[in-house]
Amino acid sequence: MPHRTFFWFIIPSLAAMILFIALPVISVLIQSLHVEHEQVLISAENCGPFGCKQVVIIDTAATAQIRADQPLGRFSGFDNYTNRSHLAFDEVSLAWGSSDSISDFIKQMLNLPFYKALAFTLTYTFVVTPFVIVLGLAIALGVNALPKFAKGPTIFVSLLPMIVTPLIGSLILFWMIDGDGVIGASLQLLFNDPDLSLKASPSLTWMMLIVYGIWHSAPFSFIVFYAGLQSVPADTLEAATIDGANRWQRIRYVVVPYMKPLVVFITLMQLMDNFRVFEPIVSFASEASATSLSWIIYQDLTQDAQLFGSAAATSMLTIVGVTILLLPVLIRTWRDFSRTAH
Amino acid sequence: MSNPAQRRSTSLAIISTGFVVLWIIVAAAPFLWTLWGSMKVQGDFFSKADWTNALYGVRTMVETGDFFTLNGYYGAWIEHGFGESVINTTIVVVSTVIISLTLGTLGGYALARSGFKYSFWILMLALAFRAMPHITLVSGYLLPFFEWNIWGYLPTSIIVLVAINQPFTLWMLHSFFLNIPKDLDESAMVDGCTRFQAFRHVIIPVMWPGVITTGLFSFLLAYNDFAVTASLLSQDNQTMIPKIASFLGTTQVEGNVMFAVAAVVSAMIPLFLLVMFFQRQIVSGLTAGAVKG
Numbered sequence: 156m157p158h159r160t161f162f163w164f165i166i167p168s169l170a171a172m173i174l175f176i177a178l179p180v181i182s183v184l185i186q187s188l189h190v191e192h193e194q195v196l197i198s199a200e201n202c203g204p205f206g207c208k209q210v211v212i213i214d215t216a217a218t219a220q221i222r223a224d225q226p227l228g229r230f231s232g233f234d235n236y237t238n239r240s241h242l243a244f245d246e247v248s249l250a251w252g253s254s255d256s257i258s259d260f261i262k263q264m265l266n267l268p269f270y271k272a273l274a275f276t277l278t279y280t281f282v283v284t285p286f287v288i289v290l291g292l293a294i295a296l297g298v299n300a301l302p303k304f305a306k307g308p309t310i311f312v313s314l315l316p317m318i319v320t321p322l323i324g325s326l327i328l329f330w331m332i333d334g335d336g337v338i339g340a341s342l343q344l345l346f347n348d349p350d351l352s353l354k355a356s357p358s359l360t361w362m363m364l365i366v367y368g369i370w371h372s373a374p375f376s377f378i379v380f381y382a383g384l385q386s387v388p389a390d391t392l393e394a395a396t397i398d399g400a401n402r403w404q405r406i407r408y409v410v411v412p413y414m415k416p417l418v419v420f421i422t423l424m425q426l427m428d429n430f431r432v433f434e435p436i437v438s439f440a441s442e443a444s445a446t447s448l449s450w451i452i453y454q455d456l457t458q459d460a461q462l463f464g465s466a467a468a469t470s471m472l473t474i475v476g477v478t479i480l481l482l483p484v485l486i487r488t489w490r491d492f493s494r495t496a497h
Numbered sequence: 498m499s500n501p502a503q504r505r506s507t508s509l510a511i512i513s514t515g516f517v518v519l520w521i522i523v524a525a526a527p528f529l530w531t532l533w534g535s536m537k538v539q540g541d542f543f544s545k546a547d548w549t550n551a552l553y554g555v556r557t558m559v560e561t562g563d564f565f566t567l568n569g570y571y572g573a574w575i576e577h578g579f580g581e582s583v584i585n586t587t588i589v590v591v592s593t594v595i596i597s598l599t600l601g602t603l604g605g606y607a608l609a610r611s612g613f614k615y616s617f618w619i620l621m622l623a624l625a626f627r628a629m630p631h632i633t634l635v636s637g638y639l640l641p642f643f644e645w646n647i648w649g650y651l652p653t654s655i656i657v658l659v660a661i662n663q664p665f666t667l668w669m670l671h672s673f674f675l676n677i678p679k680d681l682d683e684s685a686m687v688d689g690c691t692r693f694q695a696f697r698h699v700i701i702p703v704m705w706p707g708v709i710t711t712g713l714f715s716f717l718l719a720y721n722d723f724a725v726t727a728s729l730l731s732q733d734n735q736t737m738i739p740k741i742a743s744f745l746g747t748t749q750v751e752g753n754v755m756f757a758v759a760a761v762v763s764a765m766i767p768l769f770l771l772v773m774f775f776q777r778q779i780v781s782g783l784t785a786g787a788v789k790g
Contacts, residue, residue: 156607156610156611156692158613160607160692160693161607161611161613161616164603164604164606164607164692164696165603165604165607165608165619167599167600167603167604168600168601168603168604168663168666168667169604169619171600171656171659171660171663172622172623172626172660172663172664174660175634175638175656175657175659175660175661176626176629176634176660176661176663176664177626178637179634179637179638180629180633180634180637181637182637182638182640182641183633183634183636183637186636186637186640226640226643226644227640293516294516294517294520296513297513297514297516297517297520298517300510300513300514301514301517307776309517309521310776310780311772311773311776312521312524312525313520313521313524314772314776314779314780315524315525315528315768315769315772316524318717318768318771318772318779319528319721319765319768320720320721320723320738320764320765320768321721321723322721322723322738322741322742323738323741323761323764323765324527326741326745326757326761327527327528327530327531327761328527330531330542330543330758331527331530331531333543334545335543335544335545336543337530337548337551340544340545340548341548370523370524374524375783378780378783378784379783379784382780382783382784383784402506402509427627427628430630431630431631431632433630433632433723433724434723437723437742438745440745448630449630449631449632449633449724452632452633452635452636453632453635453724453727453728455636456632456635456636456639456728457727457728461639463636463639463640466636467636467637469636470630470632470633470636470637471633473630473633474629474630474633477628477629477630481628485621488621
């Protein structure tokens with residue numbers, strides 16, 4: 156295919172991606188270096204029957220004017236990154252100096268919004284991903300052994316948690332485990348503790364969010380592994396059996412090696428998707444005990460006084476986080492590519 | 498089974514089947530429970546006293562005189578105008594799917610047929626774009642969109658969803674086109690077709706299985722999206738999912754949580770039908786990227 160033809164075929168798709176994915180990232184970078192204008196203050200003399208005094212009032216018109224003229228706000232360098240809502244260098248060094256133990260230091264760090272969100276996001280990503288892989292493989296092995304007529308319906312039901320909108324799926328779970336919901340109320344009865352509730356206990360909230368994450372993503376890895384199992388050659392399995400391998404050894408030494416590239420694929424997809432965890436936090440209304448990076452960006456963007464600079468700074472930090480997370484996988488792909496190229 | 502490698506001991510079979518049954522219950526029960534509960538009153542679905550109330554509808558009988566009630570659905574669809582957001586969702590989803598597929602087939606075809614090194618780089622770039630959390634992109638859109646006065650409208654959201662969807666669409670269609678033999682379009686070009694004519698008359702007729710599968714995933718992305726539509730659409734143009742999210746606040750205050758439950762079930766049903774009819778395509782789509790590398 157000549158370059159020219161290739162260009163015309165690819166340009167609509169490429170233009171869409173550049174305009175709405177690449178340029179917004181640049182826009183985020185620029186916004187993150189700016190901060191909203193402060194209100195314009197003027198001092199006026201307020202004279203009454205008992206004499207005059209100086210007062211400072213807000214010049215609403217001038218404030219609106221300057222905000223309209225320069226919607227980006229004023230340039231603030233890296234202030235957005237270092238202030239209390241983000242990396243909070245001052246607060247961290249203060250906490251480091253004032254805390255007498257590591258746990259105290261961690262506790263103080265978790266009061267800072269960015270670190271609180273980062274802690275949950277990372278925990279969620281690194282707990283959900285391995286669980287999803289193991290559970291998915293287990294389900295795939297189980298379904299593979301089912302009689303043929305049962306496979307179709309099983310796959311249908313298994314797909315549901317993944318296909319259903321994350322916001323809806325997490326709401327459905329939330330309504331069940333909420334204090335008045337079926338699981339929540341039963342737990343209260345079981346432990347004979349009427350105050351046991353999701354909202355009151357941060358660790359319970361974290362746990363339930365992670366359970367939701369596993370429930371939501373396990374079908375994906377199940378389907379991928381299930382398809383992979385169909386491609387394991389029967390001859391190899393038979394040969395292993397003849398050589399005396401028991402069932403466990405067949406899984407360990409024949410099936411698992413075939414699954415290796417699939418594990419890389421699932422890990423890659425799961426790291427990307429779990430790092431952007433967002434909807435369950437909205438559904439569970441869990442911001443008191445668990446927030447995520449995506450959630451704090453959304454919060455900055457949708458509150459009444461929108462904080463574009465602050466949201467942009469968190470976005471940049473999130474993008475850096477995604478890059479660090481995916482770097483090992485990307486380097487691996489790059490090595491494979493250069494090996495095949497030469 | 499005759500294959501000795503697949504013969505297994507009974508106890509193992511029982512454990513493995515039991516595990517699958519347990520998984521099926523875990524996967525399906527929440528949906529069935531909510532579907533059933535959406536036709537009860539709040540006192541039953543969120544019963545503090547006895548969870549079996551939700552099954553037998555004790556309060557529902559007392560309050561409405563019937564075993565089932567459609568009050569939640571009436572409240573959501575008639576009183577709170579859920580129907581409008583369903584129309585908006587339909588517009589957004591259909592447009593997103595059609596535009597995504599048009600751009601994606603052209604691009605995916607070009608990537609599959611060109612041996613240039615930069616086509617690999619475009620695919621890698623698409624993968625990097627795929628990794629961007631959607632909300633970070635939204636924080637890049639908002640300010641420019643406000644300035645240009647295009648914030649809040651459906652077409653804006655459609656274009657954004659198309660763009661966000663492109664990386665995935667490109668990858669998927671690229672791998673489908675790789676499976677269509679090169680000889681097909683090349684022989685058409687030997688016969689005098691241009692590249693585009695070959696694409697139009699030879700490739701398009703045989704590409705539908707791949708396009709349908711990819712279209713399903715574009716549908717899911719647009720239908721399930723919350724981050725983009727919640728922040729880019731004005732109150733009047735809201736689609737279903739942001740509408741449900743805003744229901745949560747208002748209905749909680751009014752004590753009408755059942756409206757939200759009914760809305761959730763309404764939004765869930767189309768997805769069930771989708772899986773029912775297109776199960777095979779969804780499964781093949783999920784594995785296309787993985788098994789073929």
